Amino acid sequence: MATRARAAGVRLRPHAKTHQSATLAGWFHDHGARGITVSSTAMAEAFAAHGWTDITIAFPVQPRDLEAIDALARRVQLGVLVDALPAVEALAARDAARLRVWIKVDVGYHRCGVPHDDASGLAALARAIDAAPHLELAGLLTHAGHSYAATGAEAIRAVHRESSARLRAAAGRLHACGFDDLAVSVGDTPTCSIARDFDGIDEIRPGNFVFHDLMQVAIGSCSAADIGVALACPVVGVYPGRGEIVVHGGAVHLGKESLPDADGRPTYGCLIDLAAEGLGALRDECVVTALSQEHGVVRVPPARLRGLRIGDLVAIAPVHACLTCDLHDGYTTFDGTTIERLHGGRWR
Amino acid sequence: MATRARAAGVRLRPHAKTHQSATLAGWFHDHGARGITVSSTAMAEAFAAHGWTDITIAFPVQPRDLEAIDALARRVQLGVLVDALPAVEALAARDAARLRVWIKVDVGYHRCGVPHDDASGLAALARAIDAAPHLELAGLLTHAGHSYAATGAEAIRAVHRESSARLRAAAGRLHACGFDDLAVSVGDTPTCSIARDFDGIDEIRPGNFVFHDLMQVAIGSCSAADIGVALACPVVGVYPGRGEIVVHGGAVHLGKESLPDADGRPTYGCLIDLAAEGLGALRDECVVTALSQEHGVVRVPPARLRGLRIGDLVAIAPVHACLTCDLHDGYTTFDGTTIERLHGGRWR
Numbered sequence: 097m098a099t100r101a102r103a104a105g106v107r108l109r110p111h112a113k114t115h116q117s118a119t120l121a122g123w124f125h126d127h128g129a130r131g132i133t134v135s136s137t138a139m140a141e142a143f144a145a146h147g148w149t150d151i152t153i154a155f156p157v158q159p160r161d162l163e164a165i166d167a168l169a170r171r172v173q174l175g176v177l178v179d180a181l182p183a184v185e186a187l188a189a190r191d192a193a194r195l196r197v198w199i200k201v202d203v204g205y206h207r208c209g210v211p212h213d214d215a216s217g218l219a220a221l222a223r224a225i226d227a228a229p230h231l232e233l234a235g236l237l238t239h240a241g242h243s244y245a246a247t248g249a250e251a252i253r254a255v256h257r258e259s260s261a262r263l264r265a266a267a268g269r270l271h272a273c274g275f276d277d278l279a280v281s282v283g284d285t286p287t288c289s290i291a292r293d294f295d296g297i298d299e300i301r302p303g304n305f306v307f308h309d310l311m312q313v314a315i316g317s318c319s320a321a322d323i324g325v326a327l328a329c330p331v332v333g334v335y336p337g338r339g340e341i342v343v344h345g346g347a348v349h350l351g352k353e354s355l356p357d358a359d360g361r362p363t364y365g366c367l368i369d370l371a372a373e374g375l376g377a378l379r380d381e382c383v384v385t386a387l388s389q390e391h392g393v394v395r396v397p398p399a400r401l402r403g404l405r406i407g408d409l410v411a412i413a414p415v416h417a418c419l420t421c422d423l424h425d426g427y428t429t430f431d432g433t434t435i436e437r438l439h440g441g442r443w444r
Numbered sequence: 445m446a447t448r449a450r451a452a453g454v455r456l457r458p459h460a461k462t463h464q465s466a467t468l469a470g471w472f473h474d475h476g477a478r479g480i481t482v483s484s485t486a487m488a489e490a491f492a493a494h495g496w497t498d499i500t501i502a503f504p505v506q507p508r509d510l511e512a513i514d515a516l517a518r519r520v521q522l523g524v525l526v527d528a529l530p531a532v533e534a535l536a537a538r539d540a541a542r543l544r545v546w547i548k549v550d551v552g553y554h555r556c557g558v559p560h561d562d563a564s565g566l567a568a569l570a571r572a573i574d575a576a577p578h579l580e581l582a583g584l585l586t587h588a589g590h591s592y593a594a595t596g597a598e599a600i601r602a603v604h605r606e607s608s609a610r611l612r613a614a615a616g617r618l619h620a621c622g623f624d625d626l627a628v629s630v631g632d633t634p635t636c637s638i639a640r641d642f643d644g645i646d647e648i649r650p651g652n653f654v655f656h657d658l659m660q661v662a663i664g665s666c667s668a669a670d671i672g673v674a675l676a677c678p679v680v681g682v683y684p685g686r687g688e689i690v691v692h693g694g695a696v697h698l699g700k701e702s703l704p705d706a707d708g709r710p711t712y713g714c715l716i717d718l719a720a721e722g723l724g725a726l727r728d729e730c731v732v733t734a735l736s737q738e739h740g741v742v743r744v745p746p747a748r749l750r751g752l753r754i755g756d757l758v759a760i761a762p763v764h765a766c767l768t769c770d771l772h773d774g775y776t777t778f779d780g781t782t783i784e785r786l787h788g789g790r791w792r
Contacts, residue, residue, distance in 0.1 A: 135738045155738055156680040159755035182754045208681050208690050332504040333556050342556050348770045352700040389766050390483045390503055406530050407507035418737050422696045
């Protein structure tokens with residue numbers, strides 16, 4: 097991703113919400129990243145404590161976090177997101193440290209953001225930010241999360257083209273009101289993985305690509321060989337009559353994000369080989385068909401089932417790595433090293 | 445539940461996996477419970493450390509846990525589950541502390557367990573347990589998890605009648621082989637909430653009923669007024685044009701368990717009123733329609749939307765309380781008290 101960002105002439109501000117690890121964030125630093133993206137104030141505090149001095153909280157600012165945001169802004173270059181005047185007013189009312197404020201733009205995902213074509217809404221926000229002495233209007237930021245509903249490289253590129261065009265047009269509207277030199281920031285793994293043309297974009301903020309997962313494979317933003325994380329689960333039951341095994345790996349370990357199988361039934365992961373040097377082939381014929389709190393039920397063809405015993409370790413590739421990893425406090429590499437992960441990077 | 449258990453003449457061994465709190469477990473102790481059920485060895489260790497001396501780990505025993513199980517069995521009366529000879533052999537091979545071993549029976553859920561009608565399988569397990577000096581054959585245990593696929597009191601009662609009959613028949617098969625006085629243990633919130641007849645059952649192990657949730661309401665094992673836990677979420681965006689709010693409450697806070705709406709689309713919770721003295725009315729017209737990692741999107745009718753501001757606190761009733769609570773480290777009561785919850789009660 098660093099190579100791709102350099103080639104496209106954009107700054108890479110990787111999102112840390114997937115890995116939530118100071119060690120992994122350090123790998124991005126080694127590849128040139130100087131800024132980082134997080135999804136909560138608590139996560140910003142954690143990465144500030146690990147030496148990051150340029151942090152964007154890619155989540156709408158809300159009044160209950162103002163004290164923590166102010167304390168952070170005194171220590172690091174902090175960017176926050178707004179999409180409504182009350183949030184700007186709450187920030188402006190404080191006699192606080194300097195903040196970079198991004199206007200969150202909705203380019204089609206319809207989660208948060210000012211609609212990209214709402215010229216007066218964009219202008220009102222820009223003026224309110226500009227009027228506050230300690231607020232710096234950083235630019236326009238979006239998350240084209242609807243790229244996750246795309247399937248295949250061409251569909252993802254189409255989302256990217258449309259999103260980028262809408263964001264550039266929104267910047268043009270503010271330019272017409274006298275706001276020049278606004279930065280434009282985008283970020284989602286599918287478009288950042290597939291697109292090559294980042295014309296008019298200053299910064300990308302992908303996160304999931306650090307591990308990828310079955311959902312990324314399904315939508316075509318990576319291949320099965322790119323999956324970089326899996327859940328190791330002990331086998332606790334082998335049921336040849338049903339063609340199933342049960343593992344100690346349930347909804348509290350894997351999460352309940354699902355992908356439909358060919359018949360439209362939800363699946364929650366599939367086996368991936370554990371080789372000596374790393375993750376091996378994806379076994380998409382061995383699908384997790386049911387999850388309860390601690391149990392996972394995996395459908396396994398007879399030939400593979402015969403080789404499995406209670407106590408064996410199998411690995412499950414996650415549907416959504418961000419959510420699966422959030423259920424754990426660390427990672428173990430194939431050479432046995434433990435890599436720490438935040439706990440409390442979540443909302444407190 | 446304690447009253448119901450006494451009336452039915454069964455022992456209540458409440459499952460702690462939903463609340464995972466020493467304080468809440470203490471409330472059960474106050475109501476007469478002397479034994480507790482947990483779903484992992486780690487959770488057993490945690491409750492043993494909090495003074496519980498009679499613990500059943502209602503999860504299949506597996507070789508990787510034997511050392512921890514042995515250490516626990518030296519401190520408390522410990523019950524474990526098996527459904528296959530290799531697990532019994534692994535237990536029998538150790539020169540270890542005395543263990544109560546339950547045969548897990550599959551009465552129709554098809555997750556774990558010896559099929560209820562597999563007479564030779566049941567007998568082989570019973571003999572293997574009986575032959576090991578330090579293993580005590582405790583009895584037959586099941587979880588009729590397929591009660592969650594039932595809808596309405598009559599359907600739940602039908603599952604209960606069938607499950608109980610199958611379990612009693614399995615006990616009869618072992619009686620015919622000379623194994624007398626085996627205890628029979630059942631446990632799932634729907635049947636334990638609805639059934640009145642526990643003839644031939646010695647012990648019930650429900651857990652979810654401590655809080656209930658939208659799934660229990662949907663299947664008819666409780667009413668909306670019985671829901672006892674909710675996720676408090678700050679509003680971070682109000683979108684009258686879309687008829688939606690966005691809250692800081694995403695998949696990492698609520699979990700992705702879903703219930704279908706009238707059109708079959710997944711919903712992840714709904715608003716529940718926060719009154720001064722506790723949770724109020726369920727607002728099932730205000731449904732969580734989408735969850736990303738930190739964001740929740742809630743559909744809200746215009747009249748209610750007009751009263752909401754960024755920074756307000758709303759409460760979301762969970763679809764599956766066990767999974768939502770597992771994402772948090774504690775509870776806050778309406779008088780402001782914090783109640784602790786295990787972290788690490790999960791598989792380590």
